[in-house]
Structure formats: C-alpha cells, structure tokens
Amino acid sequence: MKFLAHIRVTLKPTVNDPQGKTIAQGLGRLGFDSIESLRAGKYFEVRLDEASAEAAEAAVEQMCEKLLANPVIEQYYFRVEPVAEPATTG
Amino acid sequence: MKFLAHIRVTLKPTVNDPQGKTIAQGLGRLGFDSIESLRAGKYFEVRLDEASAEAAEAAVEQMCEKLLANPVIEQYYFRVEPVAEPATTG
Numbered sequence: 507m508k509f510l511a512h513i514r515v516t517l518k519p520t521v522n523d524p525q526g527k528t529i530a531q532g533l534g535r536l537g538f539d540s541i542e543s544l545r546a547g548k549y550f551e552v553r554l555d556e557a558s559a560e561a562a563e564a565a566v567e568q569m570c571e572k573l574l575a576n577p578v579i580e581q582y583y584f585r586v587e588p589v590a591e592p593a594t595t596g
Numbered sequence: 597m598k599f600l601a602h603i604r605v606t607l608k609p610t611v612n613d614p615q616g617k618t619i620a621q622g623l624g625r626l627g628f629d630s631i632e633s634l635r636a637g638k639y640f641e642v643r644l645d646e647a648s649a650e651a652a653e654a655a656v657e658q659m660c661e662k663l664l665a666n667p668v669i670e671q672y673y674f675r676v677e678p679v680a681e682p683a684t685t686g
C-alpha cells in the first residue's frame with residue numbers, strides 16, 4: 507500500500523532558534539508588528555510503500571530518529587495517510 | 597487574541613528538489629527501501645496577536661507571499677489556531 511507521510515521537525519522549545527529570530531525581525535521590518543515569536547523548522551513529504559499503516563508509521567519514526575531529526579535538539583511530529591493507488595492498466 | 601500559525605512551504609511539484617533527492621538516497625543507504633519519493637521543505641510556527649482569526653489568516657498569507665515563500669517556485673499551506681491566553685494576574 508502507498509502512504510504519504512507529512513513530517514515536521516522543529517527545534518525543542520528550550521533550544522535557541524537564531525534563524526527563527528532573524529526571520530521574525532525581517533517580518534517586523536516589513537511591517538508585520540503582531541508577531542510574538544517565530545520558530546523555524548523543516549518539513550518533509552515522504553511517499554512510501556509499506557504493507558500497513560502501522561508499518562509505514564514505524565518506518566517514518568525510524569527515519570526521523572536516524573536521519574531527518576537530531577533527537578538531542580529537535581522534536582518531530584508526523585502524520586501518515588494512505589494514498590489511493592492509480593488503477594493498473596492492461 | 598493570540599493565534600498560532602503552522603506554515604508549510606514546499607517547492608512546487610514541477611520544480612526539481614535536489615535536497616529531497618539527496619535525503620531520500622541517504623535514507624536508502626540506511627536501509628529504508630520503501631521510499632518512492634521525498635520532498636524537502638520549510639516549516640514555521642508563528643505566534644501572533646491579531647483582532648480576529650480572519651485578520652490572523654490575512655497576515656500569515658501576506659507573510660508567506662512577502663518573505664516566507666518564493667511564490668515563483670514554492671507553494672505554501674497554513675493553518676491558524678487560536679491560543680488560550682493565560683489568565684492575567686493581579
């Protein structure tokens with residue numbers, strides 16, 4: 507079965523985020539004066555072929571732990587959804 | 597009112613994503629052989645203080661158009677949710 511995983515990786519709340527601070531300052535200079543804080547992170551969309559939703563979630567969690575996120579300073583959230591497979595022809 | 601916006605920025609589907617391809621290859625070398633494709637993007641969490649949800653959504657859309665995304669090659673999605681304000685003391 508085909509699945510699509512949406513993965514968000516952000517710095518843990520206690521970790522300083524200079525990139526986010528810089529972006530927030532840039533938005534402030536553009537006139538956006540309602541911003542209280544901004545955190546920058548990474549986003550991944552992964553299409554994968556696994557036997558079940560549970561297997562897909564387990565694989566995505568391992569991808570996050572091993573490569574996509576640094577568990578020491580980052581946290582991650584993901585959502586896995588099934589993807590309709592196109593009908594095979596012939 | 598306080599709002600929290602979750603913003604995802606990705607390259608448009610027609611735009612080549614060498615970063616995503618490299619990450620997918622890295623995951624493949626780690627033994628993840630079920631990946632069909634991977635797209636890399638950016639993720640932002642913005643806390644802002646606006647008069648209404650409509651005003652917050654309009655502000656976030658302008659932030660995306662003007663700074664957070666490059667509308668020529670990137671697309672963005674966002675979701676704005678209200679944040680419970682802590683009770684003021686004293």
